[in-house]
Amino acid sequence: MRDHLDELEAQSVYIIREAFKKFEKLGMLWSIGKDSSVMLWLVRKAFMGHIPFPMLHVDTKYKIPEMIEFRDNLAKEWGFELIVETNWDVYNAKKTFPEGNATRIECCSALKKDALQSLISKNDFDAVFAGIRRDEEGTRAKERYFSPRNTKFQWDFKDQPPELWDQYKTDFAPGTHIRVHPLLHWTELNIWEYIEREKIPVVPVYFSGQGKCPPDERYRSLGCEPCTSRVKGEAKNASEILVQLKQSNIAERSTRAQDQEAEDAFEQLRAQGYM
C-alpha cells in the first residue's frame, strides 16, 4: 500500500469485483460527472482494462451539452456498451421545471427517478452501481455499500441491513435489486486527488474558461443546466481545484438547486429510488 489513495482504490475494486461475481444482470449508472468517471476508471482497474457490463445514463435532455459530447466520445473511444434512458412522455409534454410546468422536485422525480426505474425494470437488472459518496449529503452519509431497494424501488432507510467486515448483502429476494456504492468512503478531495494522479478524463466544464464557463467560473458539480450553477474562481486543472477545495468551507452540492428545496425533499426523492 503506497498511500491513502491506494487504500481507497483497493477497497472500491474489491466491491466492484464482489458485485460482478454475485449479480448476473449488472449495470453502472454513469452520470458523466467526476465521481462516476472515477468509478468507470476503477472498473477498468478491476478487470484489467475491460468493462464487462453496460454504462447506464439517465438523460433528462436538459444536461449541460458538454456532458453529452463527452459521453458519446468516451463510449466510442473506450468501446463500452451505453444504454441511455429518457422519460420522453414527460419531456415531450413539457411537464418540466424549465418549461415552468413543474417544481424542481417534481421535475427531478419524473426525469431522473422515474426514468431510472424504467431503465432498471426494462433491463431486469439485479444490481446497479451508483457513484454516491458519504460526504456529499446527510442521507448518503447513512448509506450502505450494498443497499437494497424493494420491488417498488424504495429505499427502506429505517431498516437497513447490517454491513460489517466487508461482507455485503448479496442475497436478495426476487423482484428487489441492490444499489452498489463503490465510492461511498471517498471524499470530494479524494476524487480530485485521484483524477490528478491517474490522469482520468473528465468533462472540461469542471475547469474555468472551458465551454460556456467564463475565465473565472467553473462547475463544481454537474447536473441539468437550468438547476446547476457555476462557482466563482479560476481553476484550469485538477491540481488548481485541489488548492481551492482545501481552502473552501462550502458544501459541494450547494450549487444543485434541487437540494435546497424543502428540508426533506431530497430524502423523499432518495427514499423513492433516486440516486
Place this chain on the structure above:
Amino acid sequence: MTDSQSTSHLRPKSDHPLRIVIVGHVDHGKSTLVGRLFHDTGSLPEGKLESIQASCERRGVPFEWAFLMDAFKSEKDQNITIDTAQIWFHTEKRQYVIIDAPGHKEFIKNMVTGAAQADAALLLIAADEGVQEQSKRHGYLLSMLGIKQVVVVVNKMDLADYSETRFNEVCAEYREFLSGIGVEPMGFVPVSAREGDGVATLSSKLNWYGGGHIVDTLDAFSQPPKKADDVLRFPLQDVYRFDHRRILAGRIESGSLKAGDTLTFYPGGKQSKIKSLEFWEQEALNSVGAGQSVGITLETQLFVERGHVAIRSEQGPIACSDEIRARLFWLGQRPLEVGRGVKVKLATQEVEARVHQIHRLIDASTLNVQNEGAKEIRKNDVAEVTLRLREEIAFDNADVCEGTGRFVIVDDYEVAGGGIIVDAPYRSTQEKAQAQPISPRERNALLGHEAGLIIFGDSLSEDSRTLVENRLHQKRILTYRLSDDEGSHLTSLLNAGVVVLAEHKAESLKHLGAHQMLLSSEDDVQKIDTFILRLKGLSDSRDFEI
C-alpha cells in the same frame, strides 16, 4: 501545489483517516457531542449552522446539535438516531472519520455496522443516568468487534453540577463492568457536550480534572499497526479469463506475494507457482501486500475457484475443518436455534452451517451467563458455539488474522449475525476422509469438472446431438443422455457430478443450480467448447472471453 508554505491552517494532506465510532446508551448525547465538536473546532460547512437553526425553529424546539448528523426527517422529528452516519473531520494533527452510532436497543445492527469500521471508540455515559443497558452491551460488542482503543466519555456533567464525586462514581461502576470482559479503557473524560465544556477547550467548571479535552483525546489515539509481515492469506474472489490469460483475483488479507512464490490453495492443498502479477494502468509492482486488490496468473492451470485461500507454501498450512468454535452475536429478529440451517460467509467462502451446540449464552448487558441447555440465541445476545459446516473451509483464529478469522451469518437473505473464531480444531484431510462422506467438491475434483445440463432444442438435428456428446467425451467429461422416461433421475445424476444431455420438452429442467446450456440451433453447437471450459472451472461463469 504552489502555496504549500502558506497552508498550515488548511486540512492536512489526505492520509489514511483515523476512524472513530461514538457509542453508548440512547440519549446520552452522542450526536450532540459530534455537532458540538464540529462547531467548536470551526469545522461546520458554511450555512450549516443556519440550516440546523431553521430545522429547530420549524419544530419549535431549542437549538439541537444532533441535527448535524441526524439527517433523516424522522430522526429529527423524534430526536433519535436511527442509523449510523459518517462525517469527515480534521484537527491540526490529522484527519478523522467520525462515525455516529445509534444508542437505541432496536438499532443494535446499525451500531454494529458503524463500530465494525472503526479504529477506536468513544463510549458515552450520561453523568445523571449513569451506566445503562446499552452502555454495557456496546462495551461488550466493541470488544467482540476487535476495537482495542476505547475512551469513556462521561457526558452531561452540567446535569451533575460538574461534580467530581459523581464522575468518579460513574467511572468506578463502568470500570468494574469492563474488567469483567477483559477491557482496559485508555481513559475517562468528563464533558458537557451541550454546553461545550471539555469538548474543544478545557472548562473552568471542571478544574478538578487534570486530563485533556475531546480533541486531545482523539489526537492521543494511534493508528492501528499494519500487519505487513504476517503470513500470506489470499482468499480468491473470482477467476477471470481476459486476453487469453486466466487471472485469479482477490484481496490480500495479510502478508505479501510476488512472482515466483509457490502458493498452496486450501481446502484441497493444490500447489502452483505465481507466473505474473497483473495490473492495468499502474506501474508494475514486484510485490504486493495486505489490503491490495490484485490479479495473478499461475504457471500451471489448477482447478481453483472463489473461496479457496492461497498461502505461501513455505509458511505452513492454514487450518481446514467442517467444524469451528466461535463467539457470535445475533442481530436477527428470528432466534438462531440449535440445528437450524443458515449460511456462513467467511472471507470469500460461503457454506451452509448449523449450530451444533451452544456452550455459553451471554446477556451482553448483564453478563449473566447461561451455561447449559440453551437451545436458541435471541436478538442482541452473544454466545459461544460450535458450528458444523456442510463442507470444509479454510480459516484462522481471529487473533491471528481477522480477514480469515471472522464471519457473518446470513439467514433468509439477511446478514443476521457475526462471529469470531476462537478455536480451530485442525483435522487433516486424510483423517477427515476416513470419518466423513465425500463432498460434492471432492467429487468434482476427482472428475475434473462440475455437473451440468445441456438441453437440446426440438429443431436440432440428431447429427449435432451426437457431435456434442462425442466432443464432451473427448474432453474427458462424464456424460449421460437422458431418455424421455428417465426425467425423475435427473437430480440424482447432477448430484453425482454428471453432465446430462436432455430434451427440451421438460420445462421443469430449469433452475436446478447446475451449469446449463440450451442448444436450440446448429450455430449454438460452436459454443460447446466455451461451456466445457466453464464445467472445468477454467472460465468465469459468464462468457466474456475477449
